[in-house]
Amino acid sequence: MTFETLVEEIDYIDIKKENDQELKNVTNNSKDIENGDVFVAIVGKLSDGHKYIDDAIKNGASTVVYQNDIDIEEGINYIKVKDTRLALSQISNVLEDFPSKKMTVVGVTGTNGKTTTATTIYYLMREIYGNATNIGTDGTFIGDEHSETSNTTPDSYLLNRIFNESLEKNIDHVVLEASSHGLVQNRLNGIDFDYGIFTNLSTEHLDYHKTMDNYFAAKMILFENSKNKIVNIDDPYGKKAKERFKDAVTYGKSEEADYRATEIVKNEKTTDFKVNGVDFTINSIADYEIYNKLAAIATLNNMGASLEEISEKLKKFNGLPSRFQYVENDLGKNIIIDFAHTPRAFEAIFESIPKNVKTYAVFGIQGDRNTEFRRLIGNACAKNDVFAVITTDDPKFDTYDHISDEIVAGIDEIGGQYERIEDRLKAMTYAIKKANPGDYILMLGKGEEHFIKLHGNEKTPYNEMETVLKAIDAQ
Numbered sequence: 001m002t003f004e005t006l007v008e009e010i011d012y013i014d015i016k017k018e019n020d021q022e023l024k025n026v027t028n029n030s031k032d033i034e035n036g037d038v039f040v041a042i043v044g045k046l047s048d049g050h051k052y053i054d055d056a057i058k059n060g061a062s063t064v065v066y067q068n069d070i071d072i073e074e075g076i077n078y079i080k081v082k083d084t085r086l087a088l089s090q091i092s093n094v095l096e097d098f099p100s101k102k103m104t105v106v107g108v109t110g111t112n113g114k115t116t117t118a119t120t121i122y123y124l125m126r127e128i129y130g131n132a133t134n135i136g137t138d139g140t141f142i143g144d145e146h147s148e149t150s151n152t153t154p155d156s157y158l159l160n161r162i163f164n165e166s167l168e169k170n171i172d173h174v175v176l177e178a179s180s181h182g183l184v185q186n187r188l189n190g191i192d193f194d195y196g197i198f199t200n201l202s203t204e205h206l207d208y209h210k211t212m213d214n215y216f217a218a219k220m221i222l223f224e225n226s227k228n229k230i231v232n233i234d235d236p237y238g239k240k241a242k243e244r245f246k247d248a249v250t251y252g253k254s255e256e257a258d259y260r261a262t263e264i265v266k267n268e269k270t271t272d273f274k275v276n277g278v279d280f281t282i283n284s285i286a287d288y289e290i291y292n293k294l295a296a297i298a299t300l301n302n303m304g305a306s307l308e309e310i311s312e313k314l315k316k317f318n319g320l321p322s323r324f325q326y327v328e329n330d331l332g333k334n335i336i337i338d339f340a341h342t343p344r345a346f347e348a349i350f351e352s353i354p355k356n357v358k359t360y361a362v363f364g365i366q367g368d369r370n371t372e373f374r375r376l377i378g379n380a381c382a383k384n385d386v387f388a389v390i391t392t393d394d395p396k397f398d399t400y401d402h403i404s405d406e407i408v409a410g411i412d413e414i415g416g417q418y419e420r421i422e423d424r425l426k427a428m429t430y431a432i433k434k435a436n437p438g439d440y441i442l443m444l445g446k447g448e449e450h451f452i453k454l455h456g457n458e459k460t461p462y463n464e465m466e467t468v469l470k471a472i473d474a475q
Helices: 003-008 049-058 084-095 114-129 156-168 180-184 212-224 236-244 287-303 307-314 343-352 371-383 400-414 424-434 464-473
Strands: 014-016 038-040 063-066 077-080 104-109 133-136 139-142 145-147 173-177 193-198 226-232 249-252 259-266 271-275 278-282 334-338 359-363 386-390 418-420 440-444 451-455 458-461
Touching: 003 084, 038 049, 038 084, 049 063, 063 084, 084 156, 104 114, 104 212, 104 287, 114 133, 114 173, 114 287, 114 307, 133 156, 139 156, 156 173, 180 212, 193 212, 193 236, 193 287, 212 226, 212 236, 226 236, 226 287, 236 249, 249 287, 259 287, 271 287, 278 287, 278 307, 287 307, 287 343, 334 464, 343 359, 343 371, 343 440, 359 424, 371 386, 371 400, 386 400, 386 424, 400 418, 424 440, 424 464
Parallel strands: 038 063, 063 077, 104 173, 104 193, 133 173, 193 226, 226 249, 249 259, 334 440, 359 386, 359 440, 386 418
Antiparallel strands: 014 077, 133 139, 139 145, 259 271, 271 278, 451 458
């Protein structure tokens, strides 16, 4: 693509043309620049891409996109814009030829349930339409091929490359997790969403969004850019979304839901229910899984699949790792790994546990969460009579002692039980030993993350399942 063609398609303040190199790729990482590429200088929370313009030019960048004042170098094309994040998505869409317009694209947003809902949709699309792509917290899956991604919602140029790679493999159905950060930062700008799903909203990321109104507004960017909207009507913010978007299709347990779960029966490890008269069975006893599955059912049914076909396929879906995942053991104890890491997610998983047994929760809270967030999780444990074993989970720039003090404050407000054990393996070993046969021991927060951030954002290798198995062996 020529420089002239590119600038016709994007918003800019000023341009300076100095070369005629053909433009093929765009990136915001100076290390990934190849000869002739476009480099976009992003102003991030921890670093400023303008500092790496010289490195990008040395690596072969022919064109630089910027928003702050910089020194100009001869022979390089420059595009000054108001917002380089927006420019990155606009340039990516143009250079990659808007691949999302050639696909059926589903976006899933909400505080809790994004990954499980998206993965369920991915599974059903593969079963019903032959193949699909899934992009989110657990990485990117193009058919069976898996690769890691640095963010739940990758930057726009990476998304478009994934879309085009999918199309090259004859895959034209894709589902992705739309994080609030990704939506606000224009990573999804220009993506042609056929379906947008809103799961729920609860306290999370207020260090970034500041208020719940801002957080909700960020989530609604997905609906503003989706042809079809699907919303959890049982969630208070889902009701607000429905009020704003009258054409939204709803799901839930309440009578007003378009896709309503009724006659719910919990078995030992499965749950039966009906949706609009059709029988469904899911392989989980977690209450929140009904909502995740309803979102998927509503989406696939609106795509054209029958409820009967969806039901038949769902019976075979065993879920995904670290979402209410049982760990086999010879102790007679229910040891569960779950990614729950928000107050509402803790409440939801506690509410799913049978009431005639004791529950233990081994968890920590990340260092970038606020005092209120930690207090609410402490409250959730105490209110549900859960014995909390407070351990380490990504302290980052905070300390274990400070984080656990704030969790304990929430537990003490209600008079709950707890133990503080900083080492995660020792904490698990303690909880399993303390529990009686039939009790539930929940290992929460880390899930499939194969790292732990003990010092700033530095990733130390870590595996939750391996640690749980070591704790079981230590009994």
